[in-house]
Amino acid sequence: xxxxxxxxxxxxxxxxxxxxxxxxxxxxxxxxxxxxxxxxxxxxxxxxxxxxxxxxxxxxxxxxxxxxxxxxxxxxxxxxxxxxxxxxxxxxxxxxxxxxxxxxxxxxxxxxxxxxxxxxxxxxxxxxxxxxxxxx
Numbered sequence: 001x002x003x004x005x006x007x008x009x010x011x012x013x014x015x016x017x018x019x020x021x022x023x024x025x026x027x028x029x030x031x032x033x034x035x036x037x038x039x040x041x042x043x044x045x046x047x048x049x050x051x052x053x054x055x056x057x058x059x060x061x062x063x064x065x066x067x068x069x070x071x072x073x074x075x076x077x078x079x080x081x082x083x084x085x086x087x088x089x090x091x092x093x094x095x096x097x098x099x100x101x102x103x104x105x106x107x108x109x110x111x112x113x114x115x116x117x118x119x120x121x122x123x124x125x126x127x128x129x130x131x132x133x134x135x136x
């Protein structure tokens with residue numbers, strides 16, 4: 001979504017290099033999501049509650065994800081001046097900016113929703129307090 005908007009905003013035609021940039025962004029976001037979820041599963045394997053595993057995993061992976069995306073964006077900034085590389089650069093920069101937010105916010109929320117992870121001592125729909133022992 002953000003890739004198409006960036007190409008439209010820069011006025012660059014969507015060419016082969018922009019397509020390569022979009023594929024690169026997709027690969028980086030999948031890698032970031034897998035690493036984040038691996039951290040959550042590692043925390044679960046070491047005895048943390050599902051809720052704490054998710055929070056700790058997301059927090060511990062935030063800095064590496066932000067640094068990797070930020071350094072990639074800074075690294076391709078000089079390519080904005082070159083007419084040949086502007087499509088790739090615009091695609092990478094906007095895709096990483098949007099994808100990083102999705103990775104850090106939407107992936108943990110979707111994981112928690114699909115895994116039915118609730119905060120400890122949170123009342124369920126029937127008003128009973130959950131002890132958190134059946135969240136595994």
